[in-house]
Amino acid sequence: xxxxxxxxxxxxxxxxxxxxxxxxxxxxxxxxxxxxxxxxxxxxxxxxxxxxxxxxxxxxxxxxxxxxxxxxxxxxxxxxxxxxxxxxxxxxxxxxxxxxxxxxxxxxxxxxxxxxxxxxxxxxxxxxxxxxxxxxxxxxxxxxxxxxxxxxxxxxxxxxxxxxxxxxxxxxxxxxxxxxxxxxxxxxxxxxxxxxxxxxxxxxxxxxxxxxxxxxxxxxxxxxxxxxxxxxxxxxxxxxxxxxxxxxxx
Numbered sequence: 324x325x326x327x328x329x330x331x332x333x334x335x336x337x338x339x340x341x342x343x344x345x346x347x348x349x350x351x352x353x354x355x356x357x358x359x360x361x362x363x364x365x366x367x368x369x370x371x372x373x374x375x376x377x378x379x380x381x382x383x384x385x386x387x388x389x390x391x392x393x394x395x396x397x398x399x400x401x402x403x404x405x406x407x408x409x410x411x412x413x414x415x416x417x418x419x420x421x422x423x424x425x426x427x428x429x430x431x432x433x434x435x436x437x438x439x440x441x442x443x444x445x446x447x448x449x450x451x452x453x454x455x456x457x458x459x460x461x462x463x464x465x466x467x468x469x470x471x472x473x474x475x476x477x478x479x480x481x482x483x484x485x486x487x488x489x490x491x492x493x494x495x496x497x498x499x500x501x502x503x504x505x506x507x508x509x510x511x512x513x514x515x516x517x518x519x520x521x522x523x524x525x526x527x528x529x530x531x532x533x534x535x536x537x538x539x540x541x542x543x544x545x546x547x548x549x550x551x552x553x554x555x556x557x558x559x560x561x562x563x564x565x566x567x568x569x570x571x572x573x
Contacts, residue, residue, distance in 0.1 A: 326356060326379050327549075331477040333537055337435040337442060338380060339571040341479035341539065343549040347372045352561050357551070359425050359566025373423075373568070380570050382421045387570065388413065389423045392446045396456040398463040412445040412460040416467045421572035427553040428482040428543050430524050431569035434460065434474055434533075441469035442571050449493075452524050453500050458531045476528050476536040479569050480550050483542035484509065484519040487554070493518065543567070 326347075328340030347356030348371045353364045356372050370384075377387040388401050390410040397410040401420055407413060413422045422444035424431045430452070434443035443460045445451075461471045488511050497504040507519040507526070521538040528536040543550040556564035 326375055329539055331539060333475045333477050333535055334433060334435050337437060337571060339433050341431060341569045342376060342567060344551055344565060352563060353565045357565035358568035362566060363563045376568055376570060380421045380572055382419060382572060386419055387421050387423050394448055394450045396451060396454045396459045398459045400463055411451050411456050412443060414443040414460060414463040414467060416441045418573040421570050423568055423570045425566040425568055427551045427564050427566050430481040430521060431479040432476055433569060433571040434476045436464060436469035436474040438473045439469045440573055441467045442573055444571050447524060449520060452527055453497060457527045461531050471532045472534050474534050476533050478521050478524050478538040480539060480541035480543050481521055482544050482554060484517050486542060486544035487518045487520055488515050489518050490515060
C-alpha cells in the first residue's frame with residue numbers, strides 16, 4: 324500500500340510530510356506505518372516502515388535522522404547521518420538529511436526558512452512547549468543562518484482541545500510558568516479542563532517572532548483510521564500504541 328502523508332503549502336517548496344498510519348507493514352494494535360522503535364512492535368517491521376518513509380523522502384535509510392525524545396527543550400544541530408542523542412528538536416542546513424520526529428498526540432512541528440536554506444523539526448508535548456522547545460529551535464536555526472522573520476512553521480496532526488482533558492493541577496502549572504496561558508483552557512466536566520495544545524503552540528511560535536505559523540487541524544485522537552494516539556490507546560485499554568513520523572529535508 325502506498326504511504327499517505329499530509330503536506331502544507333506554507334512549507335513549499337521544501338520537501339516534507341506528516342505521515343499518517345497508512346501504508347505500513349505493522350499489524351495488530353500497531354496496524355499501519357508504526358515508526359516507533361521504542362514501541363513493542365517487531366523491530367524488523369519498524370525498520371521496514373522507516374525504510375519506506377526514507378524512500379518516500381528520497382533519502383537513504385541512514386539519512387532519516389532522529390533523536391531520543393525526552394519531553395525537553397533540547398535541540399540537536401544535525402550535520403551528519405546517525406543517531407543524534409537525547410533531544411526533542413533538530414535543525415540542519417545540510418542537503419540530503421531528513422529530520423524525523425515521532426508523535427502520538429504531541430505536536431510534530433516542521434519549520435523552514437527557504438530564503439536561508441535552514442530547516443527544523445520539533446516534538447512538542449505540553450511540557451516541551453511550556454519549557455521553551457519552540458523558542459530554542461528558532462534560536463538554533465538562527466545559529467545556522469536562518470532569520471525567524473522569514474521562517475515558516477506548521478504544526479501537524481496532534482490531539483485537539485475537545486479530546487485533551489486535564490486536571491486543575493495542570494492549569495496551575497501553566498499559570499505559574501506562563502500567566503497568559505489561561506486562555507487556552509476551557510471548562511470540562513466537574514473540576515476538569517480541556518487544553519488547546521495546538522493553539523498554545525501557535526501562540527508560542529508567534530510570540531517568538533516566527534514569520535508564519537499554522538496548524539493542519541487534524542486531531543490524532545479523533546481519527547483512528549489515519550492516526551495513532553497515546554490517549555486513545557489508554558482509554559481503549561491497549562498495551563501499547565504506534566508512533567507517527569513527520570519528516571522534513573532540504
